[in-house]
Amino acid sequence: MRRRPQSMLPDPSLRFDNAFVRDLPGDPLRERRVRQVEGALWSAVEPEPVAAPRMLAWSAGMAAELGLDADWMESPAGAATLAGNRLLPGMQAFASNYGGHQFGHWAGQLGDGRAIGLGEVVDAAGHRWELQLKGAGPTPYSRTADGRAVLRSSLREFLCSEAMHHLGVPTTRALSLVATGEPVVRDMFYDGHPAPEPGAVVCRVAPSFIRFGHFELPASRGDVPLLRTLVDFCIARDFPHLRGEGEALRGDWFTEVCERTAVMVAHWMRVGFVHGVMNTDNMSILGLTIDYGPYGWLDDFDPDWTPNTTDRQHRRYRFGQQPQVAYWNLGRLAGALSPLFDGPDVLQSGLRRYVEAYEEAERGTIAAKLGLSECRDEDQARMQALRGLLKQGSIDMTLFFRQLAHLDATAPSLQPFEGAFYDEAKRDAVAPALLDWLRTYAARASDDPLPAEHRKALMDASNPRYVPRNYLAQEAIDLAEAGDLSRLHALMEVMRHPYDDQPGHEAFARRRPDWARDRAGCSMLSCSS
Ligand code: AMP
Ligand code: MG
Numbered sequence: 001m002r003r004r005p006q007s008m009l010p011d012p013s014l015r016f017d018n019a020f021v022r023d024l025p026g027d028p029l030r031e032r033r034v035r036q037v038e039g040a041l042w043s044a045v046e047p048e049p050v051a052a053p054r055m056l057a058w059s060a061g062m063a064a065e066l067g068l069d070a071d072w073m074e075s076p077a078g079a080a081t082l083a084g085n086r087l088l089p090g091m092q093a094f095a096s097n098y099g100g101h102q103f104g105h106w107a108g109q110l111g112d113g114r115a116i117g118l119g120e121v122v123d124a125a126g127h128r129w130e131l132q133l134k135g136a137g138p139t140p141y142s143r144t145a146d147g148r149a150v151l152r153s154s155l156r157e158f159l160c161s162e163a164m165h166h167l168g169v170p171t172t173r174a175l176s177l178v179a180t181g182e183p184v185v186r187d188m189f190y191d192g193h194p195a196p197e198p199g200a201v202v203c204r205v206a207p208s209f210i211r212f213g214h215f216e217l218p219a220s221r222g223d224v225p226l227l228r229t230l231v232d233f234c235i236a237r238d239f240p241h242l243r244g245e246g247e248a249l250r251g252d253w254f255t256e257v258c259e260r261t262a263v264m265v266a267h268w269m270r271v272g273f274v275h276g277v278m279n280t281d282n283m284s285i286l287g288l289t290i291d292y293g294p295y296g297w298l299d300d301f302d303p304d305w306t307p308n309t310t311d312r313q314h315r316r317y318r319f320g321q322q323p324q325v326a327y328w329n330l331g332r333l334a335g336a337l338s339p340l341f342d343g344p345d346v347l348q349s350g351l352r353r354y355v356e357a358y359e360e361a362e363r364g365t366i367a368a369k370l371g372l373s374e375c376r377d378e379d380q381a382r383m384q385a386l387r388g389l390l391k392q393g394s395i396d397m398t399l400f401f402r403q404l405a406h407l408d409a410t411a412p413s414l415q416p417f418e419g420a421f422y423d424e425a426k427r428d429a430v431a432p433a434l435l436d437w438l439r440t441y442a443a444r445a446s447d448d449p450l451p452a453e454h455r456k457a458l459m460d461a462s463n464p465r466y467v468p469r470n471y472l473a474q475e476a477i478d479l480a481e482a483g484d485l486s487r488l489h490a491l492m493e494v495m496r497h498p499y500d501d502q503p504g505h506e507a508f509a510r511r512r513p514d515w516a517r518d519r520a521g522c523s524m525l526s527c528s529s
Pocket of ligand 1: 110111113141142143145146147148149219277280281291293413446527529
């Protein structure tokens with residue numbers, strides 16, 4: 001393809017409809033100074049330009065949705081725009097105002113301390129996409145921090161959010177990863193060793209960036225009119241399919257938020273994703289995975305594992321507790337919304353719906369992961385027993401489930417799983433019980449009406465071959481920091497089709513190597529980003 005000289009490239013003509021800043025009250029002050037902002041849901045603030053924007057990677061799928069072409073994405077104008085050095089016509093930059101419960105405690109006003117919204121694109125199909133630059137400089141909500149983000153955490157967010165999308169997990173997305181050419185100083189392990197690291201900006205994209213914390217903040221201040229305005233706005237813009245009015249409409253909305261949250265968490269549990277910081281300011285009202293910080297992927301199956309070293313003591317956000325934490329977070333949201341309801345009944349029934357919806361989703365997951373036409377009660381117990389064996393045997397979650405479709409039902413053996421064990425002694429100890437489990441599973445599967453080809457297709461569509469394992473991301477980071485982006489690009493490409501066996505890319509599907517077990521970035525991550 002012949003490329004036009006970049007200086008002649010026109011900017012893309014995106015259609016903006018900036019409802020959030022148009023329809024919701026904003027902060028009358030136009031300055032960056034850190035402060036409490038009352039009575040307003042956003043503050044106008046422009047990204048702070050950076051020294052040398054350079055496009056490191058971008059998502060072809062996301063760019064296509066927005067109608068952005070490759071030439072522009074790779075042009076200096078594209079990098080400058082997506083680093084925050086210039087605004088396109090129609091963009092209106094702002095930071096939004098929210099609060100949140102962090103690690104179980106009310107934290108007061110938080111807000112977009114380093115994320116700057118650029119506006120809402122309406123694409124050719126009529127879908128709304130908010131654009132947001134993460135790491136674009138200080139805002140009135142930056143508190144004591146610098147408004148910037150380092151390359152390692154930005155690359156992790158960029159890679160994982162796009163991978164999650166392709167894995168079928170509800171998520172915010174990422175358009176681009178741009179290097180700023182400026183150092184950012186971070187104390188990666190909060191151990192008194194701050195060091196400069198390369199900085200970056202991610203352009204993330206979602207139909208809405210409204211979080212539970214956006215509702216909690218006005219509620220905490222007793223500002224019921226602002227709370228009501230935001231609820232009405234959110235229903236109209238982000239849940240336009242809901243009909244009715246008043247409390248009935250708000251009840252349907254809350255119930256849908258509960259359902260969506262349940263579905264999202266069930267997907268996390270299906271693929272082995274640990275969010276790591278499920279504070280209420282990191283919970284999307286649309287049930288999208290948001291704020292990729294010290295997240296991680298299970299290698300050896302362990303419900304007690306969390307990648308977040310900041311949460312090491314209590315492990316509040318460990319893998320196995322995510323369904324309960326989401327429920328607790330919805331309880332905080334319900335509490336915030338309670339001034340808009342006559343009594344507790346409607347909100348309580350929404351919360352009950354979470355429990356039901358989670359159970360329904362989990363049953364669907366069990367049936368799909370095991371390749372069964374339905375999940376019976378006995379299959380729930382079967383899965384529970386399997387989880388115990390996976391933990392006891394220190395077995396790789398992704399490899400085990402993917403290989404389960406290769407079990408010879410006529411002669412079950414451990415042979416398909418040999419690449420999934422992390423510890424020989426634990427393998428030998430669990431082998432008899434695991435073989436028993438495989439035999440009863442094989443009998444159950446043979447009894448199921450699902451034809452064998454359908455079973456494999458169902459399992460392969462639910463049990464990914466590839467997930468962006470922590471060590472894979474860390475290898476891509478190490479190389480990117482040394483100027484080599486080839487691994488990131490290769491990983492992004494593989495993660496576009498995570499359910500397909502991709503000959504030649506077996507290396508991305510292997511279990512975590514020993515060197516990565518206790519390495520920073522691979523198994524231990526802090527909130528420092
Ligand atoms: P997080 O733990 O990333 O969800 O962030 C919690 C809060 O801290 C949010 O209000 C963020 O905007 C803010 N924050 C995190 N890192 C920074 C930073 N480098 N500069 C400014 N604010 C930040
Ligand atoms: Mg956050």
